[in-house]
Amino acid sequence: MKTTEIHWEITNKCNLHCSYCRSxxxxxxxxxxxxxxxxxxxxxxxxxxxxxxxxxxxxxFSRLDFKDLLVESIHLGMEASVITNATLIDKxxxxxxxxxxxxxxxxLDSLDQSKNDEQRGFGVLxxxxxxxxxxxxxxxxxxxxxxxxxxxxxxxESLLSFAKNKxxxxxxxEISSGGKLTKSYDGLLSSIESxxxxxxxxxxxxxxxxxWADGKSLFMTSSGDLYHCNEICVRQSHSKIGNIKTFDFDxxxxxxxVSKLACCYGVNINENSITLYNTERDCGLLEELNKPIKTLxxxxxxxxxxxxxxxxxxxxxxxNDCMGYIWLLKSEARRLYRNGIPTVEINDxxxxxxxxxxxxxxxxxxxxxxxxxxxxxxxxxxxxxxxKRPLVCRLYPVGLETLETGEVCWVTxxxxxxxxxxxxxxxxxxxxxxxxxxxxxxxxxxxxxxVETYKMVDEISSFxxxxxxxxxxxxxx
Amino acid sequence: MSKCxxxxxxxxxxxxxxxxxxxxxxxxxxxx
Numbered sequence: 389m390k391t392t393e394i395h396w397e398i399t400n401k402c403n404l405h406c407s408y409c410r411s412x413x414x415x416x417x418x419x420x421x422x423x424x425x426x427x428x429x430x431x432x433x434x435x436x437x438x439x440x441x442x443x444x445x446x447x448x449f450s451r452l453d454f455k456d457l458l459v460e461s462i463h464l465g466m467e468a469s470v471i472t473n474a475t476l477i478d479k480x481x482x483x484x485x486x487x488x489x490x491x492x493x494x495x496l497d498s499l500d501q502s503k504n505d506e507q508r509g510f511g512v513l514x515x516x517x518x519x520x521x522x523x524x525x526x527x528x529x530x531x532x533x534x535x536x537x538x539x540x541x542x543x544x545e546s547l548l549s550f551a552k553n554k555x556x557x558x559x560x561x562e563i564s565s566g567g568k569l570t571k572s573y574d575g576l577l578s579s580i581e582s583x584x585x586x587x588x589x590x591x592x593x594x595x596x597x598x599x600w601a602d603g604k605s606l607f608m609t610s611s612g613d614l615y616h617c618n619e620i621c622v623r624q625s626h627s628k629i630g631n632i633k634t635f636d637f638d639x640x641x642x643x644x645x646v647s648k649l650a651c652c653y654g655v656n657i658n659e660n661s662i663t664l665y666n667t668e669r670d671c672g673l674l675e676e677l678n679k680p681i682k683t684l685x686x687x688x689x690x691x692x693x694x695x696x697x698x699x700x701x702x703x704x705x706x707x708n709d710c711m712g713y714i715w716l717l718k719s720e721a722r723r724l725y726r727n728g729i730p731t732v733e734i735n736d737x738x739x740x741x742x743x744x745x746x747x748x749x750x751x752x753x754x755x756x757x758x759x760x761x762x763x764x765x766x767x768x769x770x771x772x773x774x775x776k777r778p779l780v781c782r783l784y785p786v787g788l789e790t791l792e793t794g795e796v797c798w799v800t801x802x803x804x805x806x807x808x809x810x811x812x813x814x815x816x817x818x819x820x821x822x823x824x825x826x827x828x829x830x831x832x833x834x835x836x837x838x839v840e841t842y843k844m845v846d847e848i849s850s851f852x853x854x855x856x857x858x859x860x861x862x863x864x865x
Numbered sequence: 866m867s868k869c870x871x872x873x874x875x876x877x878x879x880x881x882x883x884x885x886x887x888x889x890x891x892x893x894x895x896x897x
Contacts, residue, residue, distance in 0.1 A: 732881060
């Protein structure tokens with residue numbers, strides 16, 4: 389699936405402090421993309437085929453380079469719109485928005501000053517209304533975004549009427565827990581109020597409760613993490629599909645079968661309004677993402693998705709990994725043998741890819757250190773069996789190791805260039821969360837086979853000069 | 866799993882079996 393739309397949380401910084409904010413906005417995230425990185429991202433996503441960007445936040449206009457990013461987006465030929473609280477927009481900004489043809493989606497929860505300002509901050513309503521007036525008069529493409537809670541459910545008609553009078557489409561979204569908003573928040577709708585919102589219709593309408601997170605549209609955080617949709621980001625932040633800095637759009641958009649999945653939101657598309665209501669269902673995609681991994685093939689797929697972008701680092705790597713003892717599970721040994729890959733079985737136990745030299749008497753020497761993997765192209769470090777490569781290769785830089793206490797653990801190897809880069813960028817913790825979410829879903833029979841095979845390998849191997857450099861990921865395997 | 870940086874212990878290896886499909890044969894090399 390080609391990605392054509394990005395919902396980009398351009399910053400998590402916000403000048404308002406709404407108590408119900410699902411984005412938990414306020415301060416910028418650690419490692420937000422720098423101005424030059426953000427410009428690079430625009431080039432990258434445009435090249436990948438993205439043609440529409442929905443900028444969200446935080447408050448996008450609180451980012452000092454945001455206007456430059458809008459200019460560049462349009463310059464590249466992409467369409468752009470911004471979800472904003474409008475409080476940082478001045479006349480000059482509106483002129484720029486008009487000139488660029490950027491759409492503005494302005495948050496407005498109530499026409500009652502005390503109610504709106506109670507939720508959003510003192511003086512916000514008058515500023516918001518003045519920007520709406522001015523932008524509308526200038527012919528800017530506008531939408532009004534209203535978060536519907538117990539505090540403004542009675543104002544659906546008046547908000548719709550306000551928008552219709554100004555010929556501005558309005559977008560109602562039911563409040564839901566997440567971010568700053570806990571389940572004990574007193575503004576959550578009762579089931580009767582929720583039904584009232586769901587049944588709120590405005591002329592001809594079209595309803596849809598299917599999941600749309602098929603890879604065509606992705607959500608990106610201000611630090612560049614990519615998700616199928618922002619719900620996955622809010623509900624399970626470790627289930628990202630990669631980071632834009634290393635993401636390969638040509639090969640690495642996970643293909644999720646979402647066509648039959650139900651969404652946690654339903655949509656009513658009316659003539660003058662769009663209503664998003666909670667369906668009281670769990671996110672179908674999240675359920676799919678949390679399924680136990682029952683086959684080796686499924687595990688391969690999960691790992692390949694997680695290691696999105698690692699390949700180019702492998703090609704640049706000068707470490708001795710990818711050399712030597714590439715051990716195989718029994719099913720892998722059979723499969724690779726059938727595919728003509730020479731293997732070596734030791735002591736009727738573990739099997740390795742054959743990477744060992746042969747001495748003058750025709751005997752192979754399995755004790756040589758750092759034998760280069762027999763399936764690596766010496767000229768460019770490309771793996772000759774990349775699509776068929778075994779688990780041990782797909783797992784690396786994560787793997788099993790035995791501590792001095794004899795405990796077998798999952799670890800992250802620190803010599804890996806990909807890992808070094810993540811440590812430098814401060815994203816290693818996210819990576820570890822992603823890996824743990826995979827490791828913990830491996831079904832017991834597969835895990836047993838992996839651990840038993842590892843133990844057989846461990847039994848006949850050692851690190852003579854203590855050169856094994858790793859960080860504990862999960863103990864007690 | 867990065868046993869690639871380890872060394873196999875020759876004292877513990879008693880049997881090596883090389884499997885090469887192309888030649889349609891299994892060679893067995895006794896050690897120790």
